Amino acid sequence: MMVPSLIEPVPFPPSPFAGELSGGQIVFQQDGDGSRHGDRCTISARFRPAPGSSCVEFADRHGGYLSFSYYRAALNLSAFQNEIGRAAALLHRAPGYRAIGSAFASDADLALVLRPFAHFGQGLHAQLFGFGQDGIEDSFDSDDLPRGQHRDYGRCLREWLHSTPELTVTCKCRSNLPWNLLYEPGIGHSQTSVDRNGFWGVGKRVQLLAPGLCSQVSINRDYSVAAGYENEDSSVRDGSNVHVNQDHPFVSCSERIKLDQKLDAVLYNFGECDVLYVFCHGQGSGAGLEFARIAMNSQTLIASELEALLAAGRFRIRNGDRPLVIFLNGCKTDVGSTTDDTIPGTLVRLRKNRFCFVSTLSAVPAWAAAEFARRFLVSFLEKRESVGAAAMAARLSMLRDYRNPAGLFYAVHGKLGTRID
Numbered sequence: 001m002m003v004p005s006l007i008e009p010v011p012f013p014p015s016p017f018a019g020e021l022s023g024g025q026i027v028f029q030q031d032g033d034g035s036r037h038g039d040r041c042t043i044s045a046r047f048r049p050a051p052g053s054s055c056v057e058f059a060d061r062h063g064g065y066l067s068f069s070y071y072r073a074a075l076n077l078s079a080f081q082n083e084i085g086r087a088a089a090l091l092h093r094a095p096g097y098r099a100i101g102s103a104f105a106s107d108a109d110l111a112l113v114l115r116p117f118a119h120f121g122q123g124l125h126a127q128l129f130g131f132g133q134d135g136i137e138d139s140f141d142s143d144d145l146p147r148g149q150h151r152d153y154g155r156c157l158r159e160w161l162h163s164t165p166e167l168t169v170t171c172k173c174r175s176n177l178p179w180n181l182l183y184e185p186g187i188g189h190s191q192t193s194v195d196r197n198g199f200w201g202v203g204k205r206v207q208l209l210a211p212g213l214c215s216q217v218s219i220n221r222d223y224s225v226a227a228g229y230e231n232e233d234s235s236v237r238d239g240s241n242v243h244v245n246q247d248h249p250f251v252s253c254s255e256r257i258k259l260d261q262k263l264d265a266v267l268y269n270f271g272e273c274d275v276l277y278v279f280c281h282g283q284g285s286g287a288g289l290e291f292a293r294i295a296m297n298s299q300t301l302i303a304s305e306l307e308a309l310l311a312a313g314r315f316r317i318r319n320g321d322r323p324l325v326i327f328l329n330g331c332k333t334d335v336g337s338t339t340d341d342t343i344p345g346t347l348v349r350l351r352k353n354r355f356c357f358v359s360t361l362s363a364v365p366a367w368a369a370a371e372f373a374r375r376f377l378v379s380f381l382e383k384r385e386s387v388g389a390a391a392m393a394a395r396l397s398m399l400r401d402y403r404n405p406a407g408l409f410y411a412v413h414g415k416l417g418t419r420i421d
Contacts, residue, residue: 024167028041028177040072043129045067047164049156049159050159072128084181087117103404104402104404117199118195121199131153166207169208169209176413178361179200180200181408196399202395208411210348213413213414213415214323214356217386217415218323219322219418223275224275225256225275225276226272226273227260229278263280263296264314266278267309268314270318271317273318274323275326275327276326279370280329281294301343303342303343317354325357325418331364356414359411359413360411375393375398376390384420386419387412388412388417389416
């Protein structure tokens with residue numbers, strides 16, 4: 001079932017994409033030892049003020065950029081993650097989201113299920129960037145800013161964030177934030193409705209970097225893919241009854257694709273490949289979004305087993321400095337932190353500076369997961385679009401064709417410009 005176009009795709013720079021965004025940068029660092037909620041978080045910003053901003057003249061005296069740091073105390077990341085879980089649970093109960101090919105009947109129906117995410121995203125945006133703003137606890141400090149000008153600089157930061165089409169966020173923290181879900185409604189937009197383009201995952205190109213992710217963007221044109229999927233006879237636990245033969249992108253395999261339904265065989269095949277794709281079940285650890293394990297066709301892989309599998313030669317990783325793209329298409333496979341004990345975090349620790357990850361922030365219906373993968377992989381593998389362009393195209397086209405917001409829960413961690421030569 002198709003519905004009329006709702007939003008126009010956000011244009012990407014033409015390919016080849018150099019891999020460096022021209023927008024400014026945000027560095028988010030979670031301080032403290034993790035022994036309590038509400039650790040101090042340091043946020044550093046470097047950006048070119050929006051045209052007409054009162055900060056332009058000052059920035060021009062410093063090479064055209066503003067650069068400063070501040071801190072936010074008592075930012076409870078666990079509470080934010082739990083709030084996403086509650087909103088996602090409501091979304092999964094909504095008619096028009098889980099059934100194969102289903103769509104919300106109207107924009108109003110879609111807005112209703114997106115409203116909790118918009119409320120969450122707007123609140124998180126204020127917590128992070130409400131620097132010197134009325135009504136926000138002013139727990140910031142910086143030696144880089146002249147005393148008395150914090151309010152003006154905070155306003156310039158928010159003006160830039162609102163107007164920029166792209167930015168890079170570098171995360172140095174124990175658990176990642178859902179940057180795609182940060183929300184800024186358009187100027188003049190009603191606060192009682194939802195502006196889809198106000199979500200960062202729709203309206204901006206957000207490049208998420210972290211220590212240990214690959215800094216290169218070019219994959220060999222003679223690429224190959226190690227792929228595996230949960231077969232149609234297995235229990236698809238979300239009840240959407242996805243049929244792999246009809247819905248999955250790897251039914252007609254080319255010679256570039258090493259396809260297997262055994263997880264250990266897929267991991268072994270990855271040693272000769274540039275891309276790893278697994279259509280699987282995922283399970284987060286605890287109540288948060290940290291990724292603990294994947295399961296496919298009754299086989300389970302736990303993060304703590306990876307090192308032993310590598311040592312035994314049952315899991316192989318190609319040597320070299322070109323990026324390896326890993327797409328874990330299961331529920332709650334988000335990277336979290338590249339220093340934690342998730343599967344992505346463990347891979348980064350074992351083979352630093354090699355990976356670009358595509359993963360999920362929340363549970364996703366099986367049919368929507370397969371459809372997102374089909375659209376992403378066609379753009380990335382066949383059309384040779386960058387990882388960032390392919391993810392954005394899949395996200396926006398599912399909103400357009402089905403009014404389905406599942407693409408918002410897919411995040412790219414690494415250089416958006418990663419692409420096949």
